[in-house]
Amino acid sequence: MSALRFATRLNSFASNPGAEWPDLKGKPTVLQMAARAAKVDGLTDLDLNYPDHVGEKPGDLARKIGDLGLSINGFAMRYYTNPAFKLGAFTHPDAKVRREAIDLTKAGIDAAREAGSSLMTIWLGQDGFDYAFQADYDRLWQYEIDGIREVCAHDPDCMISIEYKPNEPRSYSLMPDCATTLLAIRDVAAANLGVTLDFAHVLYADEQPAFAAALIARHSKLLGVHLNDGYSKRDDGLMVGAVHSVQTIELLRQIRRDGYQGAIYFDTFPDMTGLDPAHECEVNIRTVRRMLQVADRLDGNNLLAAATERQDAVSAQAIVQEAMLGPLA
Numbered sequence: 001m002s003a004l005r006f007a008t009r010l011n012s013f014a015s016n017p018g019a020e021w022p023d024l025k026g027k028p029t030v031l032q033m034a035a036r037a038a039k040v041d042g043l044t045d046l047d048l049n050y051p052d053h054v055g056e057k058p059g060d061l062a063r064k065i066g067d068l069g070l071s072i073n074g075f076a077m078r079y080y081t082n083p084a085f086k087l088g089a090f091t092h093p094d095a096k097v098r099r100e101a102i103d104l105t106k107a108g109i110d111a112a113r114e115a116g117s118s119l120m121t122i123w124l125g126q127d128g129f130d131y132a133f134q135a136d137y138d139r140l141w142q143y144e145i146d147g148i149r150e151v152c153a154h155d156p157d158c159m160i161s162i163e164y165k166p167n168e169p170r171s172y173s174l175m176p177d178c179a180t181t182l183l184a185i186r187d188v189a190a191a192n193l194g195v196t197l198d199f200a201h202v203l204y205a206d207e208q209p210a211f212a213a214a215l216i217a218r219h220s221k222l223l224g225v226h227l228n229d230g231y232s233k234r235d236d237g238l239m240v241g242a243v244h245s246v247q248t249i250e251l252l253r254q255i256r257r258d259g260y261q262g263a264i265y266f267d268t269f270p271d272m273t274g275l276d277p278a279h280e281c282e283v284n285i286r287t288v289r290r291m292l293q294v295a296d297r298l299d300g301n302n303l304l305a306a307a308t309e310r311q312d313a314v315s316a317q318a319i320v321q322e323a324m325l326g327p328l329a
Contacts, residue, residue: 005044005071006045007046007047008037009268010030010033010049012270012271013034013037013277015275015277016276031065034064034070037070037278037281040281047072047121048115051104051107051111052078058111073262076163077104077121077122079101084097085097085101088127088140090143091143098147101147105120118159119224120151120158121196121223122163128173128174130171130172145187148160157192160190162184163195164176168234176205178202185220193221194221195216196225197216198226198235199244204233204235213255224262225263226265227248227265229242230243237267249291252288268284294323298319298320301319304320
């Protein structure tokens with residue numbers, strides 16, 4: 001994390017459109033949202049959803065976004081173009097629908113490469129089940145592994161990153177947590193495959209974010225970090241550090257120690273309640289910078305290292321709280 005890069009969810013910048021485009025009829029365009037995002041102090045990158053955000057030639061779109069002073073961090077697949085995908089993308093019972101989802105993903109990878117990016121994030125939220133006796137689990141798992149393996153083989157120079165989530169829209173996701181995702185990555189056995197860790201998804205999966213990151217670094221590759229926050233019951237998309245500040249600092253410290261070099265991406269939802277997305281994003285960036293300063297202080301604290309070595313929770317908490325809040329007056 002030598003040169004910090006900050007990316008954001010582009011759809012966030014459709015929030016409260018009247019404040020930015022008082023005469024707008026309908027929804028803002030991709031370039032209108034990108035131009036609004038470009039006003040954010042400290043923002044360096046955007047992630048684009050495919051095919052939603054790529055309505056023109058990807059290279060031309062990338063150049064126009066570049067003219068705004070932003071880069072494209074990566075693309076993220078969305079499987080909404082065919083209503084049949086609701087029953088599964090890579091795991092649909094009909095081979096023709098599975099083929100359509102796989103080919104759509106390959107087209108997304110090609111578009112990302114044309115736009116100058118080498119990262120494709122796949123969130124397979126439609127791949128799962130809702131009822132007991134609905135599916136043959138072994139067959140479902142094999143469909144998933146075969147699909148992921150094929151899209152990885154399509155362009156070995158493009159990194160494919162699995163973003164896991166316990167459920168939604170399906171009641172049970174095939175990729176619900178860190179351990180299951182790592183099992184899938186082991187089965188696929190592709191060198192260009194890794195994990196995107198979404199903070200709210202990790203909480204929702206009842207995991208400790210820094211521990212999940214450590215496991216990913218040990219057994220695979222951490223290719224993306226989505227920061228946000230929530231109350232662990234759903235994907236709230238709240239601002240960074242709004243609920244779990246200590247856990248966010250621990251995660252940032254962990255990924256830095258593990259050598260993460262990717263962008264910090266803000267997957268937050270200011271559009272849910274009409275917040276000012278530019279102000280929200282700027283505060284997120286400042287929060288992460290402050291948290292990294294806290295991590296710096298903790299890295300230089302020999303007493304914390306000693307407390308961690310002996311698993312002394314009380315001493316460790318006292319040191320962390322002082323690093324965050326300052327000494328007691």
